[in-house]
Amino acid sequence: MKLALIGVGQAGGKVVDEFLAYDARTGADIVRGAIAVNTAKADLQGMDHLSTDRRILIGQSRVKGHGVGADNELGAEVAEEDIGEILGALDSVPIHETDAFLVVAGLGGGTGSGGAPVIAKNLKWIYTEPVYGLGILPGSDEGGIYTLNAARSLKTFVDEVDNLMLFDNDAWRSSGESVEEGFDAINEELVQRFGVLFSAGEVAEGSDVAESVVDSSEIINTLKGGGISSLGYADVAVDEPERKSLLSRLRGESDDGIDSTEATNRITSLVRKATLGRLTLPCEVNGTERALLVVAGPPAYLNRKGIEHGRKWLEEQTGSMEVRGGDYPRRGEGIVAALVLLGGVTNVPRVKELQQVAIEAQQNIGEITGESEDKFSKLMDSDGELESLF
Numbered sequence: 001m002k003l004a005l006i007g008v009g010q011a012g013g014k015v016v017d018e019f020l021a022y023d024a025r026t027g028a029d030i031v032r033g034a035i036a037v038n039t040a041k042a043d044l045q046g047m048d049h050l051s052t053d054r055r056i057l058i059g060q061s062r063v064k065g066h067g068v069g070a071d072n073e074l075g076a077e078v079a080e081e082d083i084g085e086i087l088g089a090l091d092s093v094p095i096h097e098t099d100a101f102l103v104v105a106g107l108g109g110g111t112g113s114g115g116a117p118v119i120a121k122n123l124k125w126i127y128t129e130p131v132y133g134l135g136i137l138p139g140s141d142e143g144g145i146y147t148l149n150a151a152r153s154l155k156t157f158v159d160e161v162d163n164l165m166l167f168d169n170d171a172w173r174s175s176g177e178s179v180e181e182g183f184d185a186i187n188e189e190l191v192q193r194f195g196v197l198f199s200a201g202e203v204a205e206g207s208d209v210a211e212s213v214v215d216s217s218e219i220i221n222t223l224k225g226g227g228i229s230s231l232g233y234a235d236v237a238v239d240e241p242e243r244k245s246l247l248s249r250l251r252g253e254s255d256d257g258i259d260s261t262e263a264t265n266r267i268t269s270l271v272r273k274a275t276l277g278r279l280t281l282p283c284e285v286n287g288t289e290r291a292l293l294v295v296a297g298p299p300a301y302l303n304r305k306g307i308e309h310g311r312k313w314l315e316e317q318t319g320s321m322e323v324r325g326g327d328y329p330r331r332g333e334g335i336v337a338a339l340v341l342l343g344g345v346t347n348v349p350r351v352k353e354l355q356q357v358a359i360e361a362q363q364n365i366g367e368i369t370g371e372s373e374d375k376f377s378k379l380m381d382s383d384g385e386l387e388s389l390f
């Protein structure tokens with residue numbers, strides 16, 4: 001699936017940068033065009049892979065390149081004011097070769113949180129291609145304002161995109177690392193998952209054609225209908241058999257020393273692990289509207305029976321009748337991987353908790369602001385004994 005990527009804010013920009021690194025490393029060729037949009041000059045300078053002319057600094061007249069300081073209403077305003085410049089930067093992207101837009105942002109800050117929904121709204125207005133969001137939820141230790149920002153942005157963003165895929169930093173944080181190191185590792189995990197999803201069906205020249213191809217339309221149909229989506233992933237190392245010669249493939253020779261029962265079991269257990277393990281957004285699988293299973297790996301390991309068993313199992317777990325499945329032949333990585341896209345999840349305790357904390361934070365902020373205004377006017381009150389200069 002060919003994408004036009006728009007990274008908004010620092011997190012959005014870093015994830016887009018990581019997508020470019022993934023594309024270069026794996027040769028997946030999923031990125032048709034990419035831009036990063038930010039109100040902070042320093043954040044744009046910190047990117048490694050995106051060329052400088054694709055980095056768009058917005059809101060200069062308002063914040064002078066210093067960011068919006070976690071004010072997402074201001075983030076939304078400057079994105080709206082500079083929307084012409086943002087859309088202009090996409091003019092050079094060959095949209096006729098692009099299957100979808102992906103707007104990426106951390107929802108807890110100001111620029112991405114406020115700007116991403118504005119950009120998505122404008123893209124949907126202009127283009128007929130689907131516009132997806134990839135939103136990052138803040139860790140619960142980041143504080144009330146980040147949670148409030150994320151909850152308000154989530155509510156807005158989900159209505160402006162064809163589907164909002166979520167990644168929860170809270171579920172992916174690991175102890176003992178600095179925040180920066182932690183984010184680098186998290187971003188790699190994130191892009192590994194979404195990279196496999198979007199590269200499924202992108203058969204490069206000279207590579208093997210999948211037996212039951214997952215193509216972009218399967219991904220689009222799973223994301224169709226809107227709402228929120230989550231992604232599960234599991235992989236296992238395998239020995240890659242030698243690539244067979246064309247002659248032996250034409251003769252139908254299939255003896256590559258791989259036990260088919262083992263291959264089936266490997267896939268079914270990977271599908272369970274991907275679904276029941278750590279999802280990008282932790283949620284209850286039951287009640288998911290649609291799902292897609294992609295099994296990636298060296299063709300000899302992509303056992304059709306295993307994929308079919310895995311798909312049926314996923315149907316039972318989700319209770320959905322719309323579960324698609326297929327394979328994605330991929331050599332050179334030495335792994336078999338199962339990727340499960342849960343499209344339209346409805347039972348998500350994490351979102352409920354986020355909203356609850358955000359409501360409390362909103363009330364506290366209101367009360368504290370009221371109280372401090374009161375206290376300040378008492379502090380300055382001189383019982384009419386002093387007069388201002390003018």
Ligand SMILES: Nc1nc2c(ncn2[C@@H]2O[C@H](COP(=O)(O)OP(=O)(O)OP(=O)(O)O)[C@@H](O)[C@H]2O)c(=O)[nH]1
Nearest residue numbers: 009010011067068070106108109110111112138183
């Ligand atoms: N996964 C991941 N999350 C990040 C990263 N950087 C920041 N975040 C998260 O994203 C949220 C928003 O942070 P930023 O992207 O820095 O904020 P911004 O959109 O640039 O907004 P301002 O700095 O307020 O102008 C934070 O609450 C973090 O949870 C990153 O590299 N990876």
